[in-house]
Amino acid sequence: MRCGFRCRILWIGLRPCINRSAILYLAQSSRGGTMMIEKGKIGVHQFTILTILFTVGSSILIAPSGLAQEAKQDAWIAAGVGLLAGLLLVVLYNKIAERYPTTTFVHYTQEILGIWPGRIVSFLYFCYFFVLAALVLRNIGDFITTQILNNTPIHFIHIFFLIVIIMGIRNGLETCTRTAEIFMPWVLFFFFVMIVLLPPQFEPGHLTPVLGYGAKPVMRAALPVLGTPFMELVTVFMLFPYVNHSRKARHAFLVGTLIGGGMLIVIVLLSILVLGEDLTARHMYPSYSLAKKITIGTFLERLEVVMAGIWFITIYFKLSISFYASTMTFAELFRLKDARQLYLPFGMIMIVFSIVAYPDVTYFMNFGTKIYFPYAIPYAVVFPLLILIVAVIRRKREPA
Numbered sequence: 001m002r003c004g005f006r007c008r009i010l011w012i013g014l015r016p017c018i019n020r021s022a023i024l025y026l027a028q029s030s031r032g033g034t035m036m037i038e039k040g041k042i043g044v045h046q047f048t049i050l051t052i053l054f055t056v057g058s059s060i061l062i063a064p065s066g067l068a069q070e071a072k073q074d075a076w077i078a079a080g081v082g083l084l085a086g087l088l089l090v091v092l093y094n095k096i097a098e099r100y101p102t103t104t105f106v107h108y109t110q111e112i113l114g115i116w117p118g119r120i121v122s123f124l125y126f127c128y129f130f131v132l133a134a135l136v137l138r139n140i141g142d143f144i145t146t147q148i149l150n151n152t153p154i155h156f157i158h159i160f161f162l163i164v165i166i167m168g169i170r171n172g173l174e175t176c177t178r179t180a181e182i183f184m185p186w187v188l189f190f191f192f193v194m195i196v197l198l199p200p201q202f203e204p205g206h207l208t209p210v211l212g213y214g215a216k217p218v219m220r221a222a223l224p225v226l227g228t229p230f231m232e233l234v235t236v237f238m239l240f241p242y243v244n245h246s247r248k249a250r251h252a253f254l255v256g257t258l259i260g261g262g263m264l265i266v267i268v269l270l271s272i273l274v275l276g277e278d279l280t281a282r283h284m285y286p287s288y289s290l291a292k293k294i295t296i297g298t299f300l301e302r303l304e305v306v307m308a309g310i311w312f313i314t315i316y317f318k319l320s321i322s323f324y325a326s327t328m329t330f331a332e333l334f335r336l337k338d339a340r341q342l343y344l345p346f347g348m349i350m351i352v353f354s355i356v357a358y359p360d361v362t363y364f365m366n367f368g369t370k371i372y373f374p375y376a377i378p379y380a381v382v383f384p385l386l387i388l389i390v391a392v393i394r395r396k397r398e399p400a
Contacts, residue, residue, distance in 0.1 A: 040172045046181060048253075048255055048259075050317065051233070051255075053184070053187070053317040054260070054321055055259075055261060055263075056310070057318035058314075059229045061139075061311050062368065064287055066221070066369050067268055068280035071213075071218045072277040072281075073206060073209075073272055074212070076207075076265055079225055079268045082230060085230065086229075086231075086233065089230060089233065090253050092381075093253065094253060095388055096388050097246065100398045101398065104241050106122045106333050108387075112391045112394065112396050113390060119333065128376075128379045132322045133323045133326055134350050135364075136315060136322060138355070138357060140315060141154040141161075141355075143285065143311070145157060146361070148308075155351060158355070165323055169320050173239070176320055176324070191263060191266075193303070194290075194306060195266065197294045200295075203274070204273070207272060207273065226373065227368075227372045229264075231376040233257060235321055235325045271290050274293050275293075284361065287307055291306050291308075323350070326346070327342045327346055
C-alpha cells in the first residue's frame with residue numbers, strides 16, 4: 001500500500017501541469033475514499049420516482065409491438081416474465097450497493113478490479129450510457145417525425161430536444177429530481193385516464209387462448225423487454241451514491257422497478273384487449289394508436305395527447321439520466337473538475353451519432369428485438385456479477 005502511494009506521488013511530481021483535482025483524487029483513492037463531482041443529494045422518494053420514469057421511458061410506446069409479434073395474445077404474460085427477471089437484476093445491483101453505498105461506480109470498480117481493468121470497464125460503461133442516450137434521442141425523433149411533424153427534418157427535433165435536456169441537467173441532479181416530483185403526478189393522472197376511459201373498447205376474447213402457442217414464445221418475447229428497459233436500469237444504479245439513505249434506496253430501487261414494470265404490463269394488456277394481438281404487432285406505436293380509440297359520447301375522442309403526454313415526460317427523464325450518467329462517468333474517469341463542460345460537445349456528437357446509428361425505423365426494430373439484448377448482457381449482468389464476485393472473494397467493502 002505504501003509503495004503504491006509513493007509511486008502515485010512520484011507520478012504527480014513528474015506531471016507539474018496536472019490540475020489540483022487530480023491530486024486530490026489520487027490522494028483520496030490511496031486512503032480508500034472517493035471524490036465525487038456531483039455534490040447534490042436526492043431523497044429516497046425522488047429516487048423511486050426517477051426509477052419509475054426511467055423504467056416506463058420509451059418502452060411504453062415501443063414495447064407492446066415487439067411483445068405481440070412474438071408472444072401474440074400472451075404479450076402481457078411475457079412482460080410480467082421480463083419484470084420478474086428485471087427484479088433479479090435489481091437485487092444484484094443492490095448487493096453491490098450494499099458494499100459500496102456512498103462510493104461512485106468508477107471508484108469502486110478500480111478498487112475491486114484494479115486500476116487499469118477498472119478503468120477499462122468504466123470506459124465501456126461510458127460508451128454504453130452514451131449509446132443508450134443516442135438511441136433514446138432517436139426514438140424521440142422517429143416518433144415526432146412519423147406521428148406529429150411529418151415534414152420536419154429529424155435533426156432539428158434532436159437539436160431542440162437535447163437543448164432542453166442540457167438545460168435541465170446542468171443545474172445538477174437535485175434540480176432534475178425535483179422536476180421529476182412535479183411531473184410524476186401528471187404521468188399518473190394521464191395513466192389513470194387511460195385505464196378509466198378504455199374499458200368500453202375492451203374485447204376479452206383477444207386474450208384467449210391463454211398460452212395458446214405454449215410457453216416458448218412467451219420466453220422468447222420476454223428477452224427483448226428484459227433488455228429494454230430492465231437491463232438499462234444499470235444506468236439508474238449509477239445514481240446510488242447520491243441518495244441520502246442507502247438502505248432505503250435499495251428498497252426504493254425495487255419498488256420503483258416494480259411500479260414501472262407494472263405500468264408497462266398494464267399498457268400491453270390494454271393494447272391486446274382493445275387492438276388485438278394482430279394490430280398491436282403491426283403498429284410501431286400501438287399504445288399511441290390505443291389512445292385514439294378513446295371515445296365518450298360525441299364530444300370527447302381521439303385522446304392520443306394523453307399517451308403522448310405520458311411518453312414525453314418519461315422519455316425526457318430517461319434521456320436525462322442516460323446523458324447525465326455518461327458525462328459523469330467520463331468526467332470522473334478522466335478526473336475533470338466539472339462535468340458541465342462536456343454537455344455541449346457530447347451533445348453535438350450525440351446528435352450526429354443518433355442519426356447515423358441506424359438508417360431507418362425497420363433497422364431499429366430489428367436491433368431492438370434481436371441485437372440489443374445480447375449487446376446489453378455484459379453491462380447489465382456480466383460486469384456487475386464479476387464485480388460482486390471479486391469483491392466477495394477479496395473481501396472488499398467501503399471503509400466504515
